[in-house]
Amino acid sequence: MYRLKDVLTPSTGRRNRLTRLLDRVADEQNMLEIVRSQLPPREAAHCIGASVKGTTLVILADSASWASRLRFHTNNLVEGLHHVEQFAKVEKAIVQTNATAARSLGPI
Template sequence: MMIPVTSLAKKTVIPSHSMPIVSLENLLKSGASSRLDKVVQTAKDTEALTATLKKRLESELAESLVAATVRDNELVLLASSSAWAARLRFESDELLKAANASGAAASSCRVRVAR
């Protein structure tokens, strides 16, 4: 089935897809809500870890820490610039200890620049 779309220049035909439309309510009642819950929990964990680590840093350096998370037993720190990333690398051992003290299970630390 083709759905005609009119424009000022010419008539364009866009193919319709047979994908069913699912209401948000039905989507949230299905198994997708467990996936959504996992995403929400990951975001909360990231926010909490970031706040914990920022408390360990001087204010200017804390502002440069965009986010902190643990991925595959590695603490990943996102810095706002390469200059701040270099400064965070100097603090990585202390931040790794602080992350583990807060309940994270990380054995190494990586500092990346946020894009």
């Protein structure tokens, strides 16, 4: 656990942890918008997160029923995203719900 002072104070000329965290959030938000742009509007509205882990695109859905619907689009999604640099190495996509994703992250 970090103290607030440690998070806000730059360490030896490097960007502070808060800045790095905010940059990461912005990158993930950008990734989510790109993924949503490749989905039909109804499904895109229920896609609440996206990240790349190795060669796997992990998509987060807001419910199990919408996760099922999103799974039907994963192959086309992977093909459609290959032209985008952030997704060039993606070989497959998986869809999780909030609960599934929380369990896979483990304890905080």
